[in-house]
Amino acid sequence: MSAQETVFAVAxxxxxxxxxxxxxxxxxxxxxxxxxxxxxxxxxxxxxxVRDLRKLFHKExxxxxxxxxxxxAAPLVMLASAVFLAAxxxxxxxxxxxxxxxxxxxxxxxxxxxxxxxxxxxxxxGTAFGGIGASREVTIVALVEPTILLAIFALSVRVGSSDLxxxxxxxxxxxxxxxxxxxxxxxxxxxxxxxxxxxxxxxDNPSTHLELTMVHEAMVLEYSGRDLAMVELAASMRLAxxxxxxxxxxxxxxxxTTLAPLAxxxxxxxxxxxxxxxGVALAVLEVFMAKLRLFRVPELLAGSLLFALLxxxxxxxxx
Amino acid sequence: xxxxxxxxxLDVISGAILLTAVLTLWRxxxxxxxxxxxxxGVLIAGLAxxxxxxxxxxxLYLAALGVLILKAIVLPTILRRVLADSGEVRETxxxxxxxSSLLAAAGLTLLAYVLSGPLVALAPSAATxxxxxxxxxxxxxxxxxxxxxxxxxxxxxxxxxxxGITTTAFLATSGxxxxxxxxxxxxxxxxxxxxxxxxxxxxxxxxxxxxxxLSGLRD
Numbered sequence: 001m002s003a004q005e006t007v008f009a010v011a012x013x014x015x016x017x018x019x020x021x022x023x024x025x026x027x028x029x030x031x032x033x034x035x036x037x038x039x040x041x042x043x044x045x046x047x048x049x050v051r052d053l054r055k056l057f058h059k060e061x062x063x064x065x066x067x068x069x070x071x072x073a074a075p076l077v078m079l080a081s082a083v084f085l086a087a088x089x090x091x092x093x094x095x096x097x098x099x100x101x102x103x104x105x106x107x108x109x110x111x112x113x114x115x116x117x118x119x120x121x122x123x124x125x126g127t128a129f130g131g132i133g134a135s136r137e138v139t140i141v142a143l144v145e146p147t148i149l150l151a152i153f154a155l156s157v158r159v160g161s162s163d164l165x166x167x168x169x170x171x172x173x174x175x176x177x178x179x180x181x182x183x184x185x186x187x188x189x190x191x192x193x194x195x196x197x198x199x200x201x202x203x204d205n206p207s208t209h210l211e212l213t214m215v216h217e218a219m220v221l222e223y224s225g226r227d228l229a230m231v232e233l234a235a236s237m238r239l240a241x242x243x244x245x246x247x248x249x250x251x252x253x254x255x256x257t258t259l260a261p262l263a264x265x266x267x268x269x270x271x272x273x274x275x276x277x278x279g280v281a282l283a284v285l286e287v288f289m290a291k292l293r294l295f296r297v298p299e300l301l302a303g304s305l306l307f308a309l310l311x312x313x314x315x316x317x318x319x
Numbered sequence: 320x321x322x323x324x325x326x327x328x329l330d331v332i333s334g335a336i337l338l339t340a341v342l343t344l345w346r347x348x349x350x351x352x353x354x355x356x357x358x359x360g361v362l363i364a365g366l367a368x369x370x371x372x373x374x375x376x377x378x379l380y381l382a383a384l385g386v387l388i389l390k391a392i393v394l395p396t397i398l399r400r401v402l403a404d405s406g407e408v409r410e411t412x413x414x415x416x417x418x419s420s421l422l423a424a425a426g427l428t429l430l431a432y433v434l435s436g437p438l439v440a441l442a443p444s445a446a447t448x449x450x451x452x453x454x455x456x457x458x459x460x461x462x463x464x465x466x467x468x469x470x471x472x473x474x475x476x477x478x479x480x481x482x483g484i485t486t487t488a489f490l491a492t493s494g495x496x497x498x499x500x501x502x503x504x505x506x507x508x509x510x511x512x513x514x515x516x517x518x519x520x521x522x523x524x525x526x527x528x529x530x531x532x533l534s535g536l537r538d
Contacts, residue, residue: 176323176327179327179331180327180330180331180334181330181331181333181334181335181337181338182334184331184334185334185338298418299417299418299421302418302421302422303345303421305421305422305425306341306421306422306424306425307341309425309428309429310337310338310341310425310428313428313429313432313451314330314334314337316432317432317435317439317448317449317450317451317452
Protein backbone atom coordinates (compact mmCIF):
# COMPACT_ATOMS: atom_id res chain seq x y z
CA MET A 1 0.00 0.00 0.00
CA SER A 2 1.47 3.34 -1.04
CA ALA A 3 1.60 6.37 1.25
CA GLN A 4 -1.25 8.06 -0.58
CA GLU A 5 -3.46 4.99 -0.28
CA THR A 6 -2.72 4.79 3.44
CA VAL A 7 -3.83 8.40 3.86
CA PHE A 8 -7.02 7.65 1.96
CA ALA A 9 -7.67 4.53 4.03
CA VAL A 10 -7.20 6.46 7.27
CA ALA A 11 -9.54 9.16 5.95
CA UNK A 12 -12.12 6.46 5.13
CA UNK A 13 -11.87 5.13 8.68
CA UNK A 14 -12.35 8.70 9.94
CA UNK A 15 -15.46 9.03 7.76
CA UNK A 16 -16.84 5.81 9.22
CA UNK A 17 -16.33 7.08 12.77
CA UNK A 18 -17.95 10.41 11.92
CA UNK A 19 -20.94 8.75 10.29
CA UNK A 20 -21.49 6.38 13.22
CA UNK A 21 -21.01 9.02 15.95
CA UNK A 22 -23.27 11.57 14.21
CA UNK A 23 -25.78 9.05 12.94
CA UNK A 24 -26.24 6.82 15.98
CA UNK A 25 -28.32 9.28 18.08
CA UNK A 26 -30.48 10.04 15.04
CA UNK A 27 -30.99 6.29 14.53
CA UNK A 28 -32.19 5.99 18.13
CA UNK A 29 -34.43 9.02 17.59
CA UNK A 30 -35.81 7.57 14.37
CA UNK A 31 -36.64 4.27 16.06
CA UNK A 32 -38.37 6.04 18.97
CA UNK A 33 -40.30 8.24 16.55
CA UNK A 34 -41.49 5.28 14.48
CA UNK A 35 -42.55 3.51 17.64
CA UNK A 36 -44.39 6.59 18.91
CA UNK A 37 -46.26 7.06 15.63
CA UNK A 38 -47.23 3.37 15.53
CA UNK A 39 -48.63 3.71 19.05
CA UNK A 40 -50.62 6.81 18.08
CA UNK A 41 -48.41 9.32 19.91
CA UNK A 42 -46.91 12.45 18.34
CA UNK A 43 -43.36 11.56 19.44
CA UNK A 44 -40.51 13.84 20.41
CA UNK A 45 -38.99 14.04 16.93
CA UNK A 46 -35.99 12.35 15.37
CA UNK A 47 -33.55 14.89 16.82
CA UNK A 48 -34.56 14.50 20.46
CA UNK A 49 -31.71 12.14 21.52
CA VAL A 50 -29.20 14.61 20.01
CA ARG A 51 -30.72 17.47 22.00
CA ASP A 52 -30.67 15.30 25.14
CA LEU A 53 -27.02 14.47 24.59
CA ARG A 54 -26.09 18.11 23.99
CA LYS A 55 -27.84 19.11 27.21
CA LEU A 56 -26.20 16.33 29.21
CA PHE A 57 -22.72 17.08 27.89
CA HIS A 58 -22.99 20.59 29.33
CA LYS A 59 -23.89 19.34 32.78
CA GLU A 60 -21.51 18.44 35.56
CA UNK A 61 -21.22 14.74 36.38
CA UNK A 62 -21.92 13.81 39.98
CA UNK A 63 -20.40 10.60 41.27
CA UNK A 64 -21.76 8.57 44.19
CA UNK A 65 -19.66 8.44 47.34
CA UNK A 66 -17.46 5.40 47.66
CA UNK A 67 -17.24 4.56 43.97
CA UNK A 68 -13.82 3.76 42.59
CA UNK A 69 -11.99 4.44 39.36
CA UNK A 70 -14.03 1.65 37.71
CA UNK A 71 -17.13 3.82 37.83
CA UNK A 72 -15.28 6.80 36.30
CA ALA A 73 -13.54 4.74 33.62
CA ALA A 74 -16.54 2.70 32.42
CA PRO A 75 -18.15 5.42 30.20
CA LEU A 76 -14.76 6.21 28.67
CA VAL A 77 -14.03 2.54 27.98
CA MET A 78 -17.49 2.04 26.48
CA LEU A 79 -17.20 5.08 24.24
CA ALA A 80 -13.60 4.33 23.24
CA SER A 81 -14.42 0.72 22.31
CA ALA A 82 -17.42 1.90 20.26
CA VAL A 83 -15.31 4.49 18.41
CA PHE A 84 -12.61 1.89 17.76
CA LEU A 85 -15.17 -0.54 16.35
CA ALA A 86 -16.65 2.21 14.17
CA ALA A 87 -13.20 2.71 12.65
CA UNK A 88 -12.26 -0.93 12.01
CA UNK A 89 -15.50 -2.70 11.01
CA UNK A 90 -15.92 -2.49 7.19
CA UNK A 91 -18.97 -0.20 7.06
CA UNK A 92 -18.18 2.05 4.12
CA UNK A 93 -15.16 0.40 2.55
CA UNK A 94 -13.47 -2.99 2.80
CA UNK A 95 -10.02 -1.44 2.40
CA UNK A 96 -8.46 -1.09 5.84
CA UNK A 97 -5.62 1.23 6.79
CA UNK A 98 -4.09 -1.40 9.07
CA UNK A 99 -4.58 -5.01 8.00
CA UNK A 100 -5.89 -7.67 10.34
CA UNK A 101 -7.48 -5.35 12.91
CA UNK A 102 -11.02 -6.08 11.77
CA UNK A 103 -10.56 -9.74 12.72
CA UNK A 104 -13.79 -11.36 13.88
CA UNK A 105 -12.43 -12.40 17.27
CA UNK A 106 -10.80 -9.03 17.97
CA UNK A 107 -14.00 -7.16 17.08
CA UNK A 108 -16.19 -9.35 19.30
CA UNK A 109 -13.68 -9.08 22.14
CA UNK A 110 -13.66 -5.27 21.95
CA UNK A 111 -17.45 -5.26 21.78
CA UNK A 112 -17.50 -7.36 24.96
CA UNK A 113 -15.06 -4.96 26.62
CA UNK A 114 -17.70 -2.21 26.62
CA UNK A 115 -20.32 -4.56 28.05
CA UNK A 116 -18.01 -5.77 30.80
CA UNK A 117 -16.95 -2.20 31.69
CA UNK A 118 -20.56 -1.15 32.22
CA UNK A 119 -21.40 -4.32 34.21
CA UNK A 120 -18.41 -3.68 36.50
CA UNK A 121 -19.51 -0.07 36.94
CA UNK A 122 -22.96 -1.30 37.91
CA UNK A 123 -21.37 -3.52 40.58
CA UNK A 124 -19.04 -0.72 41.68
CA UNK A 125 -21.89 1.54 42.77
CA GLY A 126 -22.79 -1.04 45.40
CA THR A 127 -26.51 -0.44 44.99
CA ALA A 128 -29.04 -3.24 44.65
CA PHE A 129 -30.16 -2.08 41.20
CA GLY A 130 -26.63 -1.86 39.85
CA GLY A 131 -25.95 -5.41 41.02
CA ILE A 132 -29.20 -6.76 39.57
CA GLY A 133 -28.54 -5.08 36.23
CA ALA A 134 -24.96 -6.33 36.09
CA SER A 135 -25.92 -9.91 36.93
CA ARG A 136 -28.68 -9.92 34.30
CA GLU A 137 -26.43 -8.39 31.69
CA VAL A 138 -23.74 -11.00 32.28
CA THR A 139 -26.32 -13.81 32.11
CA ILE A 140 -27.42 -12.57 28.71
CA VAL A 141 -23.93 -11.88 27.43
CA ALA A 142 -22.73 -15.38 28.33
CA LEU A 143 -25.03 -16.76 25.61
CA VAL A 144 -24.81 -13.79 23.25
CA GLU A 145 -21.07 -13.69 22.66
CA PRO A 146 -20.63 -17.32 21.51
CA THR A 147 -23.62 -16.83 19.22
CA ILE A 148 -22.07 -13.76 17.54
CA LEU A 149 -18.79 -15.64 17.12
CA LEU A 150 -20.48 -18.74 15.68
CA ALA A 151 -22.82 -16.79 13.37
CA ILE A 152 -19.99 -14.80 11.79
CA PHE A 153 -17.73 -17.86 11.81
CA ALA A 154 -20.32 -19.65 9.64
CA LEU A 155 -19.86 -16.90 7.05
CA SER A 156 -16.10 -16.94 7.36
CA VAL A 157 -15.86 -20.67 6.52
CA ARG A 158 -16.54 -20.22 2.81
CA VAL A 159 -14.21 -17.23 2.56
CA GLY A 160 -11.44 -18.97 4.46
CA SER A 161 -10.59 -15.93 6.57
CA SER A 162 -11.87 -14.56 9.86
CA ASP A 163 -11.24 -10.97 8.76
CA LEU A 164 -14.56 -9.11 8.52
CA UNK A 165 -13.34 -7.11 5.51
CA UNK A 166 -12.56 -10.35 3.65
CA UNK A 167 -15.97 -11.80 4.55
CA UNK A 168 -17.80 -8.70 3.26
CA UNK A 169 -15.66 -8.59 0.11
CA UNK A 170 -16.22 -12.34 -0.43
CA UNK A 171 -19.99 -11.95 -0.22
CA UNK A 172 -19.81 -9.00 -2.62
CA UNK A 173 -17.86 -11.13 -5.09
CA UNK A 174 -20.38 -14.01 -5.06
CA UNK A 175 -23.86 -12.64 -4.22
CA UNK A 176 -25.50 -16.07 -4.68
CA UNK A 177 -24.10 -17.08 -1.28
CA UNK A 178 -26.54 -14.72 0.43
CA UNK A 179 -29.30 -17.28 -0.12
CA UNK A 180 -27.35 -20.29 1.13
CA UNK A 181 -28.77 -22.06 4.21
CA UNK A 182 -25.69 -21.21 6.27
CA UNK A 183 -26.08 -17.52 5.67
CA UNK A 184 -29.87 -17.55 6.26
CA UNK A 185 -29.51 -19.41 9.58
CA UNK A 186 -26.67 -17.14 10.64
CA UNK A 187 -28.80 -14.10 9.76
CA UNK A 188 -31.60 -15.28 12.07
CA UNK A 189 -29.14 -15.99 14.89
CA UNK A 190 -27.47 -12.63 14.39
CA UNK A 191 -30.81 -10.80 14.45
CA UNK A 192 -31.66 -12.28 17.85
CA UNK A 193 -28.19 -11.41 19.09
CA UNK A 194 -28.50 -7.78 17.96
CA UNK A 195 -31.76 -7.48 19.85
CA UNK A 196 -30.27 -8.99 23.01
CA UNK A 197 -26.95 -7.17 22.91
CA UNK A 198 -28.48 -3.77 22.13
CA UNK A 199 -31.06 -4.22 24.89
CA UNK A 200 -34.19 -4.05 22.76
CA UNK A 201 -37.56 -5.77 23.18
CA UNK A 202 -38.27 -8.63 23.89
CA UNK A 203 -35.06 -9.06 25.90
CA ASP A 204 -34.87 -5.63 27.54
CA ASN A 205 -37.20 -2.66 27.31
CA PRO A 206 -35.14 0.49 26.70
CA SER A 207 -37.93 2.87 27.69
CA THR A 208 -38.87 1.71 31.19
CA HIS A 209 -37.36 1.77 34.65
CA LEU A 210 -39.34 -1.14 36.04
CA GLU A 211 -37.12 -2.98 38.51
CA LEU A 212 -38.53 -6.37 37.53
CA THR A 213 -37.32 -6.09 33.96
CA MET A 214 -34.65 -3.45 33.47
CA VAL A 215 -31.16 -4.51 32.49
CA HIS A 216 -29.29 -1.62 30.84
CA GLU A 217 -31.14 1.10 32.78
CA ALA A 218 -30.36 -0.58 36.11
CA MET A 219 -26.63 -0.31 35.49
CA VAL A 220 -26.67 3.36 34.44
CA LEU A 221 -28.98 4.63 37.22
CA GLU A 222 -26.13 6.34 39.12
CA TYR A 223 -24.70 8.14 36.10
CA SER A 224 -25.44 11.79 35.46
CA GLY A 225 -24.31 14.71 33.30
CA ARG A 226 -21.33 14.09 31.02
CA ASP A 227 -20.92 10.47 32.16
CA LEU A 228 -24.54 9.67 31.36
CA ALA A 229 -24.18 11.38 27.99
CA MET A 230 -21.16 9.21 27.19
CA VAL A 231 -22.96 6.01 28.26
CA GLU A 232 -26.05 6.89 26.23
CA LEU A 233 -24.03 7.86 23.18
CA ALA A 234 -22.01 4.64 23.44
CA ALA A 235 -25.21 2.61 23.84
CA SER A 236 -26.80 4.09 20.72
CA MET A 237 -23.50 3.69 18.85
CA ARG A 238 -23.43 0.00 19.79
CA LEU A 239 -26.93 -0.44 18.35
CA ALA A 240 -25.83 1.34 15.15
CA UNK A 241 -22.62 -0.74 15.03
CA UNK A 242 -24.45 -4.02 15.42
CA UNK A 243 -27.10 -3.12 12.84
CA UNK A 244 -24.42 -1.88 10.45
CA UNK A 245 -22.35 -5.02 10.92
CA UNK A 246 -25.47 -7.15 10.38
CA UNK A 247 -26.53 -5.48 7.13
CA UNK A 248 -23.00 -5.45 5.77
CA UNK A 249 -22.44 -9.13 6.54
CA UNK A 250 -25.72 -10.37 5.10
CA UNK A 251 -26.51 -7.71 2.46
CA UNK A 252 -23.21 -5.99 1.64
CA UNK A 253 -24.36 -4.19 -1.52
CA UNK A 254 -22.98 -0.71 -1.84
CA UNK A 255 -19.89 -1.25 0.31
CA UNK A 256 -16.87 0.20 -1.52
CA THR A 257 -14.08 -2.23 -2.38
CA THR A 258 -11.82 0.61 -3.54
CA LEU A 259 -10.93 4.03 -2.15
CA ALA A 260 -12.40 6.02 -5.06
CA PRO A 261 -14.32 9.06 -3.72
CA LEU A 262 -17.51 8.21 -5.64
CA ALA A 263 -17.52 4.62 -4.32
CA UNK A 264 -17.01 5.91 -0.78
CA UNK A 265 -19.91 8.32 -1.19
CA UNK A 266 -22.14 5.51 -2.44
CA UNK A 267 -20.95 3.40 0.50
CA UNK A 268 -21.94 6.10 3.01
CA UNK A 269 -25.37 6.62 1.45
CA UNK A 270 -26.08 2.89 1.20
CA UNK A 271 -24.96 2.34 4.80
CA UNK A 272 -27.28 5.06 6.10
CA UNK A 273 -30.21 3.84 4.00
CA UNK A 274 -29.75 0.18 4.95
CA UNK A 275 -29.27 0.79 8.66
CA UNK A 276 -32.24 3.18 8.75
CA UNK A 277 -34.43 0.59 6.99
CA UNK A 278 -33.41 -2.20 9.38
CA GLY A 279 -33.83 0.14 12.36
CA VAL A 280 -37.34 1.10 11.28
CA ALA A 281 -38.22 -2.57 10.74
CA LEU A 282 -36.91 -3.39 14.22
CA ALA A 283 -38.94 -0.55 15.77
CA VAL A 284 -42.10 -1.67 13.95
CA LEU A 285 -41.60 -5.26 15.14
CA GLU A 286 -41.09 -4.06 18.71
CA VAL A 287 -44.52 -2.47 18.76
CA PHE A 288 -46.09 -5.89 18.31
CA MET A 289 -43.91 -7.62 20.90
CA ALA A 290 -44.22 -8.05 24.62
CA LYS A 291 -41.17 -8.34 26.82
CA LEU A 292 -40.16 -11.91 27.61
CA ARG A 293 -39.99 -12.97 31.22
CA LEU A 294 -36.36 -12.87 32.26
CA PHE A 295 -36.32 -16.64 32.80
CA ARG A 296 -37.49 -17.20 29.23
CA VAL A 297 -34.66 -15.09 27.78
CA PRO A 298 -32.03 -17.89 27.99
CA GLU A 299 -34.44 -20.06 25.98
CA LEU A 300 -34.52 -17.49 23.19
CA LEU A 301 -30.76 -17.11 23.32
CA ALA A 302 -30.17 -20.87 23.39
CA GLY A 303 -32.35 -21.00 20.29
CA SER A 304 -30.22 -18.42 18.55
CA LEU A 305 -27.06 -20.25 19.64
CA LEU A 306 -28.51 -23.39 18.06
CA PHE A 307 -29.23 -21.46 14.85
CA ALA A 308 -25.66 -20.22 14.77
CA LEU A 309 -24.33 -23.73 15.37
CA LEU A 310 -26.57 -25.11 12.61
CA UNK A 311 -25.26 -22.35 10.36
CA UNK A 312 -21.69 -23.48 11.00
CA UNK A 313 -22.68 -27.13 10.44
CA UNK A 314 -24.58 -26.21 7.27
CA UNK A 315 -21.64 -24.21 5.93
CA UNK A 316 -19.71 -27.48 6.01
CA UNK A 317 -22.24 -29.98 4.67
CA UNK A 318 -24.42 -27.72 2.52
CA UNK A 319 -21.53 -25.84 0.97
CA UNK B 320 -32.12 -25.67 -14.90
CA UNK B 321 -28.39 -25.12 -14.52
CA UNK B 322 -26.42 -27.30 -12.11
CA UNK B 323 -25.43 -24.38 -9.85
CA UNK B 324 -29.00 -23.16 -9.43
CA UNK B 325 -30.35 -26.63 -8.72
CA UNK B 326 -27.57 -27.27 -6.18
CA UNK B 327 -28.38 -24.03 -4.43
CA UNK B 328 -32.11 -24.83 -4.42
CA LEU B 329 -31.32 -28.27 -3.02
CA ASP B 330 -29.23 -26.70 -0.25
CA VAL B 331 -31.91 -24.16 0.64
CA ILE B 332 -34.64 -26.84 0.74
CA SER B 333 -32.50 -29.16 2.87
CA GLY B 334 -31.65 -26.31 5.23
CA ALA B 335 -35.32 -25.40 5.54
CA ILE B 336 -36.25 -29.04 6.32
CA LEU B 337 -33.68 -29.08 9.13
CA LEU B 338 -34.93 -25.70 10.35
CA THR B 339 -38.57 -26.82 10.56
CA ALA B 340 -37.47 -29.93 12.48
CA VAL B 341 -35.57 -27.82 15.00
CA LEU B 342 -38.43 -25.34 15.35
CA THR B 343 -40.86 -28.16 16.26
CA LEU B 344 -38.64 -28.73 19.31
CA TRP B 345 -38.65 -25.03 20.14
CA ARG B 346 -42.37 -24.27 19.95
CA UNK B 347 -44.74 -25.27 22.73
CA UNK B 348 -47.93 -24.39 20.88
CA UNK B 349 -49.17 -27.66 19.35
CA UNK B 350 -51.09 -25.90 16.54
CA UNK B 351 -47.88 -24.15 15.48
CA UNK B 352 -45.99 -27.47 15.58
CA UNK B 353 -48.58 -29.05 13.26
CA UNK B 354 -48.22 -26.08 10.92
CA UNK B 355 -44.44 -26.59 10.88
CA UNK B 356 -44.96 -30.27 10.08
CA UNK B 357 -47.16 -29.32 7.12
CA UNK B 358 -44.49 -26.89 5.88
CA UNK B 359 -41.92 -29.65 6.21
CA GLY B 360 -44.17 -31.90 4.11
CA VAL B 361 -44.30 -29.26 1.35
CA LEU B 362 -40.51 -28.92 1.49
CA ILE B 363 -39.95 -32.69 1.19
CA ALA B 364 -42.32 -32.75 -1.79
CA GLY B 365 -40.31 -29.89 -3.26
CA LEU B 366 -37.12 -31.89 -2.72
CA ALA B 367 -38.60 -34.88 -4.59
CA UNK B 368 -39.78 -32.60 -7.40
CA UNK B 369 -36.33 -30.99 -7.69
CA UNK B 370 -34.62 -34.40 -7.84
CA UNK B 371 -37.21 -35.51 -10.42
CA UNK B 372 -36.46 -32.48 -12.63
CA UNK B 373 -32.73 -33.10 -12.30
CA UNK B 374 -32.98 -36.76 -13.26
CA UNK B 375 -35.99 -36.52 -15.64
CA UNK B 376 -37.69 -39.24 -13.62
CA UNK B 377 -41.51 -39.48 -13.85
CA UNK B 378 -41.69 -41.77 -10.84
CA LEU B 379 -40.23 -39.01 -8.66
CA TYR B 380 -42.94 -36.58 -9.83
CA LEU B 381 -45.55 -39.08 -8.67
CA ALA B 382 -43.68 -39.57 -5.39
CA ALA B 383 -43.61 -35.77 -4.91
CA LEU B 384 -47.36 -35.60 -5.49
CA GLY B 385 -47.95 -38.45 -3.03
CA VAL B 386 -45.73 -36.85 -0.38
CA LEU B 387 -47.48 -33.51 -0.86
CA ILE B 388 -50.96 -35.00 -0.43
CA LEU B 389 -50.05 -37.21 2.53
CA LYS B 390 -47.56 -35.12 4.52
CA ALA B 391 -48.75 -31.61 3.77
CA ILE B 392 -52.53 -32.11 3.65
CA VAL B 393 -53.91 -35.39 5.01
CA LEU B 394 -51.76 -35.94 8.11
CA PRO B 395 -51.86 -32.32 9.35
CA THR B 396 -55.64 -32.34 8.90
CA ILE B 397 -55.97 -35.47 11.02
CA LEU B 398 -53.65 -34.01 13.68
CA ARG B 399 -55.62 -30.77 13.73
CA ARG B 400 -58.80 -32.75 14.33
CA VAL B 401 -57.17 -34.64 17.23
CA LEU B 402 -55.99 -31.31 18.63
CA ALA B 403 -59.45 -29.77 18.41
CA ASP B 404 -60.97 -32.81 20.16
CA SER B 405 -58.40 -32.93 22.95
CA GLY B 406 -58.46 -29.27 23.96
CA GLU B 407 -54.76 -29.45 24.95
CA VAL B 408 -53.22 -26.56 23.09
CA ARG B 409 -49.72 -26.65 24.59
CA GLU B 410 -47.05 -29.19 25.38
CA THR B 411 -46.97 -28.15 29.03
CA UNK B 412 -44.37 -30.33 30.69
CA UNK B 413 -41.82 -32.00 28.44
CA UNK B 414 -39.42 -34.29 30.30
CA UNK B 415 -36.49 -32.15 29.13
CA UNK B 416 -37.02 -28.38 29.19
CA UNK B 417 -36.93 -26.40 25.98
CA UNK B 418 -33.51 -24.79 26.52
CA SER B 419 -31.89 -28.19 27.07
CA SER B 420 -33.80 -29.67 24.12
CA LEU B 421 -32.39 -26.96 21.87
CA LEU B 422 -28.85 -27.61 23.06
CA ALA B 423 -29.46 -31.36 22.62
CA ALA B 424 -30.70 -30.65 19.10
CA ALA B 425 -27.42 -28.88 18.38
CA GLY B 426 -25.52 -31.95 19.63
CA LEU B 427 -27.70 -34.36 17.62
CA THR B 428 -27.12 -32.35 14.43
CA LEU B 429 -23.37 -32.56 14.91
CA LEU B 430 -23.72 -36.30 15.62
CA ALA B 431 -25.65 -36.70 12.35
CA TYR B 432 -22.86 -34.87 10.54
CA VAL B 433 -20.22 -37.17 12.01
CA LEU B 434 -22.29 -40.32 11.34
CA SER B 435 -22.98 -39.50 7.70
CA GLY B 436 -19.36 -38.64 6.90
CA PRO B 437 -18.43 -42.17 5.69
CA LEU B 438 -21.71 -42.47 3.75
CA VAL B 439 -21.11 -39.20 1.91
CA ALA B 440 -17.57 -40.29 1.08
CA LEU B 441 -18.96 -43.31 -0.83
CA ALA B 442 -20.55 -41.19 -3.57
CA PRO B 443 -20.00 -37.46 -3.14
CA SER B 444 -22.60 -35.33 -4.94
CA ALA B 445 -24.71 -32.31 -4.11
CA ALA B 446 -27.59 -34.50 -2.90
CA THR B 447 -25.53 -36.90 -0.79
CA UNK B 448 -23.61 -34.04 0.83
CA UNK B 449 -26.95 -32.89 2.27
CA UNK B 450 -27.47 -36.36 3.77
CA UNK B 451 -26.74 -35.20 7.36
CA UNK B 452 -29.99 -33.20 7.18
CA UNK B 453 -32.07 -36.36 6.77
CA UNK B 454 -30.24 -38.20 9.54
CA UNK B 455 -30.48 -35.18 11.84
CA UNK B 456 -34.26 -35.04 11.31
CA UNK B 457 -34.46 -38.77 12.18
CA UNK B 458 -32.50 -38.16 15.41
CA UNK B 459 -34.61 -35.10 16.31
CA UNK B 460 -37.76 -37.18 15.76
CA UNK B 461 -36.40 -39.84 18.13
CA UNK B 462 -35.56 -37.17 20.67
CA UNK B 463 -39.08 -35.76 20.50
CA UNK B 464 -40.56 -39.26 20.88
CA UNK B 465 -38.69 -39.94 24.12
CA UNK B 466 -38.96 -36.52 25.78
CA UNK B 467 -42.55 -35.44 25.19
CA UNK B 468 -45.51 -36.53 27.31
CA UNK B 469 -48.64 -35.74 25.36
CA UNK B 470 -49.87 -38.41 22.96
CA UNK B 471 -50.16 -35.83 20.17
CA UNK B 472 -46.56 -34.66 20.64
CA UNK B 473 -45.42 -38.25 20.40
CA UNK B 474 -47.35 -38.74 17.16
CA UNK B 475 -45.63 -35.60 15.87
CA UNK B 476 -42.26 -37.03 16.92
CA UNK B 477 -43.09 -40.22 15.03
CA UNK B 478 -44.02 -38.25 11.91
CA UNK B 479 -40.82 -36.25 12.20
CA UNK B 480 -38.93 -39.55 12.29
CA UNK B 481 -40.77 -40.70 9.17
CA UNK B 482 -40.07 -37.38 7.42
CA GLY B 483 -36.40 -37.85 8.26
CA ILE B 484 -36.37 -41.34 6.76
CA THR B 485 -38.10 -40.10 3.60
CA THR B 486 -35.65 -37.20 3.28
CA THR B 487 -32.70 -39.54 3.75
CA ALA B 488 -34.09 -41.88 1.09
CA PHE B 489 -34.55 -39.06 -1.41
CA LEU B 490 -31.12 -37.59 -0.77
CA ALA B 491 -29.20 -40.87 -0.74
CA THR B 492 -30.84 -42.86 -3.52
CA SER B 493 -33.30 -40.44 -5.16
CA GLY B 494 -36.16 -42.20 -3.39
CA UNK B 495 -37.15 -45.81 -2.89
CA UNK B 496 -39.24 -47.52 -5.60
CA UNK B 497 -42.76 -46.11 -5.87
CA UNK B 498 -44.39 -49.32 -4.61
CA UNK B 499 -42.35 -49.27 -1.41
CA UNK B 500 -43.00 -45.55 -1.00
CA UNK B 501 -46.74 -46.15 -1.32
CA UNK B 502 -46.62 -49.00 1.19
CA UNK B 503 -44.71 -46.92 3.75
CA UNK B 504 -47.07 -43.98 3.27
CA UNK B 505 -50.11 -46.19 3.85
CA UNK B 506 -48.43 -47.60 6.97
CA UNK B 507 -47.80 -44.13 8.35
CA UNK B 508 -51.37 -43.07 7.59
CA UNK B 509 -52.73 -46.14 9.37
CA UNK B 510 -50.45 -45.63 12.38
CA UNK B 511 -51.64 -42.04 12.74
CA UNK B 512 -55.28 -43.11 12.45
CA UNK B 513 -54.78 -45.84 15.07
CA UNK B 514 -52.99 -43.40 17.36
CA UNK B 515 -55.86 -40.97 16.95
CA UNK B 516 -58.26 -43.65 18.21
CA UNK B 517 -55.90 -44.62 21.04
CA UNK B 518 -55.58 -40.97 22.08
CA UNK B 519 -59.36 -40.62 22.11
CA UNK B 520 -59.69 -43.77 24.28
CA UNK B 521 -56.99 -42.47 26.65
CA UNK B 522 -58.83 -39.22 27.02
CA UNK B 523 -62.03 -41.05 27.86
CA UNK B 524 -60.23 -43.19 30.44
CA UNK B 525 -57.92 -40.63 32.08
CA UNK B 526 -59.24 -37.21 31.09
CA UNK B 527 -55.95 -36.29 29.39
CA UNK B 528 -53.44 -37.80 27.03
CA UNK B 529 -50.49 -37.57 29.42
CA UNK B 530 -48.72 -40.86 28.81
CA UNK B 531 -47.44 -40.99 32.40
CA UNK B 532 -51.03 -41.87 33.31
CA LEU B 533 -50.48 -45.24 31.62
CA SER B 534 -47.79 -46.41 34.00
CA GLY B 535 -50.15 -47.43 36.83
CA LEU B 536 -52.49 -50.44 36.76
CA ARG B 537 -56.23 -49.86 37.04
CA ASP B 538 -59.32 -52.02 37.26
